[in-house]
Amino acid sequence: MKTLTLNESLDWCREGGIELDRSSPRVPPVGEANALRLALPAKASRLTWFSRVVEESIQPWERCLLLVTGWGVWASSENWHLYYRLRQSYGDKRLLEEAPGHLFLGFEANDLVSFLELGLVFGWDMHVVPAGGYGRVFISHDEWIQFVMTDQSKVTELKASLRDACGAPLTA
Helix, strand or coil: CEEECHHHHHHHHHHCCCCCCCCCCCCCCCCHHHEEEEECCCCHHHHHHHHHHHHHHCCCCCEEEEEEEECCCCHHHCCHHHHHHHHHCCCCCCCCCCCCEEEEEHHHHHHHHHHHHHHHHHCCEEEEEEECCCEEEEEECCCEEEEEECCHHHHHHHHHHHHHHHCCCCCC
């Protein structure tokens, strides 16, 4: 994993054909018809599994940017010591506000899952932007997630997978 400043993250996106607004970095939808928005899992015991679902939903990817755009909303849920120790294991000692982008290579899928899980626990706003993947994901601190896929069949497949795993119909 390599960490990127906000400007580096936005440049990386632009080079990949994804435009982000520098004043408010929001990933524009690929196509609203191919979107799935739902509540995050209520049980903490499901967050590791759900983080894997997020990573798998954007496969295949060779590079993926996890851009943290909001933190501090639920300060009592944040474990900064844990986050910075994990980040330091990659040789980066900068603060999150200095380098909110986390660029993962394809073989680092498990690392992406770990950072996603931390962000979910901490209540962060996060964008998952793969290069050459089938979609993008936005996770909100308000406990919802939006998957935006390039193909409606991927949305249908994701819905079926989540319904089977949860054992109940999905509620958006």
